[in-house]
Amino acid sequence: MAASNTRTLPKIALGRTGRQITRYGLGGFHQVEISSEIVEQVIDAYLANGGNYIETARSYGRGASEEKIGRALEGRRDQVVLCTKTGAKTAEDARRELEQSLQALRTDHVEFCLFHGIGEGELDTITAKGGALEGLQKAVDEGLIGGLAMSSHWPPVYLEAFDRLPLSMILIWCNYLDNLNFPIIPDEIIPEARRRGIGVTAMKPLADGYLYRSVEAAVRYSLGAGAEVIICGTNSVEQVNEVAAAVRKGPADEAMRQEIHRDAVDLGRYVCRQCGECPSALMEAFRLEGVFDRQMIDYLTHDPADYALRVRLAHWFGGRERAAGLFAAAGYDAGELIAAAARVECPYSIDVERKARIATAKLTDQKVNLV
Ligand code: SF4
Structure with missing residues (x-):
């Protein structure tokens, strides 16, 4: 299928990683639900738009996402920064999962590997002797991984992890619905990550699809709310081109973000904007x-x-x-x-x-x- 060939996606230096990343990264979760043929079309379109960042996870479809992405990247692996994630908690499991990921992705290294979805209290296990940190750090030393990163579905875990993990970047959700549900993300976590030079990539810019009626506003809001790179799990060529077009329009400034808070149909007359009028x-x-x-x-x-x-x-x-x-x-x-x-x-x-x-x-x- 024809794709935009403008190759003009803006780039940003991701934290202190020294890498120039396009501000639109392709997420791997939704590659599970489409055929290998469509995954290839999606990646073709993403690369034609100038994108250079693809992320996936071992757990997405029990390796299916990695396999499809690996197949689609055959012969052009060097065009992208490639990331995967492991939910393993021990060094041995993390090593085994990483080797499975590399094999599925048809590569000998990934630029980043994330601790996937760290839960409350799990940092103790991950950082203990024989824990996943030990296994992934060894892989960094061997050149199998460029840098370590993390994601979590409980925001306070990020603040704790900043002092306990050697993070190059984080993956955290950032969108105009959940920034109101979890103001700790825009108010504390993202600023602290950026202060430390930890790259900030943002998952769920469309709030798991809820903001589907407002793609441009959602994408620009996320980029304007502190995300250096948005990770969008598009599953069609049309969606890739739509997100890329929105990214090209640039981040929402403060006035536009306020306007979105005021007018967004998705927030309606129910979602609290945390404006300070209530006790x-x-x-x-x-x-x-x-x-x-x-x-x-x-x-x-x-x-x-x-x-x-x-x-x-x-x-x-x-x-x-x-x-x-x-x-x-x-x-x-x-x-x-x-x-x-x-x-x-x-x-x-x-x-x-x-x-x-x-x-x-x-x-x-x-x-x-x-x-
Ligand atoms: S007035 Fe109260 S309910 Fe309305 S947005 Fe402000 S804090 Fe939320």
């Missing part, structure tokens, strides 16, 4: 609702496709129990929060009292009682 306890309750279900379940009418997507994505990060536990530990009184909400006039036209009823019911495992 801090109420804002924290809405943040915890973001952890609970990404503020996806709003008890409003949606068309069937939108509703199905919301339900599917609501608990993607598995935060229900964690959010409820944090809410209980904070000792908030649901009645007081609802009473406080009734006094707030939201500049984003959110019915704050109604939202407080919903959020507190979710976080206390009560039936949602709307009047």
